[in-house]
Amino acid sequence: MIRTLPTSKTYNRFFKFYVILYFTFLFAPLVVTCVLAFNDSQFPSLPWKGYTLDWFTANLPDRVGIFHDRINLDSIWVSFRVAFFVTLLSTTVGTCGAFLFEQEDFRFKQLLYFLMLAPLVIPGVILGISILLLSNTLGTYFETSWGVDIDLFRPGFWLVVLGQFSFIATLVTLVVSARLKKFDRTLEEAALNLGANRFEVIWHITLKFLRPAIFGAAALAFLMSFENFNTTLFLVGHEATLPINLYLQVRDGSTPVINATSFLLIVGTSLVALANLYFSRKSE
Template sequence: MLAQNRSTPFLWGFRLYVAVFFVFLASPLIAAGAFAFNDSLFPALPWQGFTLDWFFNDTEPKLGMFHDRRLLRGLYYSFVIAVTVSALSVFVGTTNAFLFVRGRFPAKNFFYIVMVIPLVIPGVILGISILVLASDTANYLENNLDLELEFLRPGIFLVVLGQFSFITTITSLVITARLKKFDETMEEAALNLGASRARVLRTITLPFLRPAMIAAGIVAFLVSFENFNTTLFLVGSEAPLTITMYDRMAKVGSTPVLNAVSFFLMVGSGLLALLSILVQRDKSSR
């Protein structure tokens, strides 16, 4: 009874801490989302009334995000980059998983650490390093061989390369964790029954890895879509959405249309995260 009385203040203190923590996390997001519906030219109090103009209006000064060509162009470039990065990252992450789980080669642990290193390197450093390497290579080829390679200049290719350099580590770790749980006797049984290695991979191993591959692809898409610090140093004229929003903020200041974009991204990210959870839960329940 005494122990129970002593634990009661601790329990209430823990609940209070959790509540304050989640309020601290959610308050900026709620504020940003709320001002996307404020019938005002500025994202600030007082509340002027509910409106959807910042999403759908087609005239100034309340030009909605779905009629803002620059924002839509940034959204398109972000989508193209994110899809490309996630596809490449899942493919390479899957091969990395097989390499580090099934492979036997010298200095395996060393190369595993090398694979993980991009996660702890600041994105700014990654962006600058890739930009310097690509620019120096392009300048050398142009000056000495009269060979001009535009894809080594700031643009979508370098943005994809920069994001791929660290997002692949994330997908590799997710898929590796799933592959370690796989029972290899299932493959051995199929091989003993006459199935080829390609068929075993296609019908047994990859279906087992599919939930992790889908989840890793969704995470890679989200991380790529919202990336800013690495992208900032590698972007060219095809600016993705994060860079477009930053440029708008720097030149014009905060406007409700940026809150509308933020709300759109929050909803989209939440739905993708929910999809990732449902995919893994549905597969594990079978």
């Protein structure tokens, strides 16, 4: 059954086989995508026609590599900016939220806590359309009542940021809260006794303690935002983020350029994820 008990050979073999099968299932699509990004063929499929870097660097009439593809590059840049602002906003708000729910007591705390968790159980698509509706209502209201046209309420960059922020902040709050629960509050009291003011205590003691969690949460927020599709789909204006742009291309038919983009994405996110794991291990 388990390590400490005697087990039959078949049982062990069966389990090993199962796990190997599972990992093949897990990695097959990713590996194939990466490998075919280097295939010298117009379509991302076998047979193998030889190794090429064309899908990254070429700038020929019949094949344009990712580094010369204006649309893809633009969308990567948009995604970066969105992810940057979402990370900034949701890390700040999420950390404050964690403080609020862990250290303070106030009326309706239970209700507010429940509302904070709500985005976890609302499907992303619903979140997208409801935010779209609200911003539309607000936009029309401002325009008919005061005759001002506020750009923020149109589908576009800032609405995407807001939409993603609305549920990523919850995740940040949960991650930071988990760390804050382990915090020994007597440390704060000691610092207060030694003459620090409230602000200094938070800056030098509490935030220092929370730093690994905050960085971890920020990395998580960045990746979540970078690859969010469901919510973004409804809020996006003319500036498409990378997932939306890739989706449009995949739907219309595939080229090895998509593989190349995917390859870059896989490598990039894996690096961020590994760095995140490494640092969170080290801090523990």
